[in-house]
Amino acid sequence: MKDQFEKILLAVGFPPGKADTLARIFMENSLDGVYTHGVNRFPDFVDYVKKGHIRIDGEPECVHTFGSLEQWEGNLGPGVLNALRCADRAMELARESGIGCVALANTNHWMRAGTYGWRVAKAGYIYIGWTNTIANMPPWGATKPRLGNNPIVIAVPYRDEAIVLDMAMSQYSIGALKQKKMRDELLPVPGGYDQQGNLSVDPSAILDSQRVLPIGYWKGAGLSLLLDIVATVLSGGLSVARITAQRAERGLSQVFMALSLERYSNRALVDQIIQEILTDYSSPAADAGQGPVLYPGERVLKVRQENQTGIPVMASVWNQILTLA
């Protein structure tokens, strides 16, 4: 899978280093089971490159520094490469002064938000990061999309791996709704409203109405707004409204924070907490639809293991990718 991605990326004009990294991230996202931001998304990425929304030679650069807070310009480069650079820079700042924050303007979709959480937490830091998006969720009390689902990631080191919370502000990401629709499945809990204004578990009805449900109703709508404001104000970049006005999801604003656990923080407490939360919960709850108690990221590790013998890909998706080479 990685070789195929790399071949296509080289063919559309990426230099070898960038093609290698991008191909690896798209493969790893798929290996971890996040197909919506891995193999299933790859054709859209190539399309955005061909349309010029993503600039092959766009490089991120630091434009302002104030202590442990930096403002970077993404120059519309590939979102994955920009985000990797800024996540690494946040770690450098944290290594120097405990905490580092990089705000990035004019970047592109970073694909899987969790990518940067796994990276930073596996390097031994706490990570907090988020992105804004094109409008895809109505404010609470409204019917038309005006907020992004603005995924946030919080990640901490855990044993040799990490605990990684990767969540959009909508109950389901657009990618998850599309995947459920593609598989002709209903949602386990309501994910939005149908066109008649009723809460619905039908992904098609929700995608049609464009009224996805924020997590916690008014709460997720509020959190989405604040994440957009902070990313936009710190980076000096485009807000959800301004991204949406372009009619293409490009020029996003993002925040990357790393916190050092090097000096005096007590990393062993993570183990203690996980043990104390999960103990006695080895059997699932009585309620239907609730699986065993897992920490965020635990399922990813299982899928990563399962997929070592091969990553499942829908034939239609792979056939489309073969035409891109």
Next chain:
Amino acid sequence: MKDQFEKILLAVGFPPGKADTLARIFMENSLDGVYTHGVNRFPDFVDYVKKGHIRIDGEPECVHTFGSLEQWEGNLGPGVLNALRCADRAMELARESGIGCVALANTNHWMRAGTYGWRVAKAGYIYIGWTNTIANMPPWGATKPRLGNNPIVIAVPYRDEAIVLDMAMSQYSIGALKQKKMRDELLPVPGGYDQQGNLSVDPSAILDSQRVLPIGYWKGAGLSLLLDIVATVLSGGLSVARITAQRAERGLSQVFMALSLERYSNRALVDQIIQEILTDYSSPAADAGQGPVLYPGERVLKVRQENQTGIPVMASVWNQILTLA
């Protein structure tokens, strides 16, 4: 109201400066309509002081510094005073180096989480802060409380005031459930499960089962866990599990972050975003139960204005307070 609070605090042994600040915060929380963490909560606060859970002479102190990241010890002092000090310290760090983060161990309940968001944002900084709590919410897939509802606040300066998101990880805070129960009202959306395992809008049934619903189901449960881990690991303090094991909500762990908007960040973008989000939404959505579109904190400003002519207090609560003097 403030005079009455102050008289009681002096009587239980607080020195004048601390009594004045505490009385003012309890009054201001009530003025802003957050009665659950203002006047309604005041008797519990005094009770905790009398029981020795809250130490009148406990002062916060910095125990470790690593650049812009500090670890403070709360010495079981009053949570409000500890939190004010740490929020101010985060601002000092941000003034020096763009961003500041203070992690506070062994503190007590800070009452209204939003207090510190309003304070920091009105001083011109972005604020991100949260606390852990006693266990009051089951992990996803479980039936017994093992997670806190761990409220988080994100606040940004806006005109002469602030936009302040103040939200617990449960769909409703325990305080809100108790208030609804006291008023004999049902919830507008499900807030948890009854003892039979059905989603419920009855606050009494939910308080009885102790199965409050996390915002966004598994998502809010995951976010709660990560907030607990980060607060505990950074501060070196007690986790939700360890707080709960004490059988009293004391010795909490908290995080206070401030980000400077002084140098190059573009504060005017906040106005632009609010205008672009709220424009065209002056009329409420068709759906029942959804009011007009408001930004987080907008309703607080209205209540603060309305309450200028007098703060509504339940007679039973006020009579109880009069007995404390």
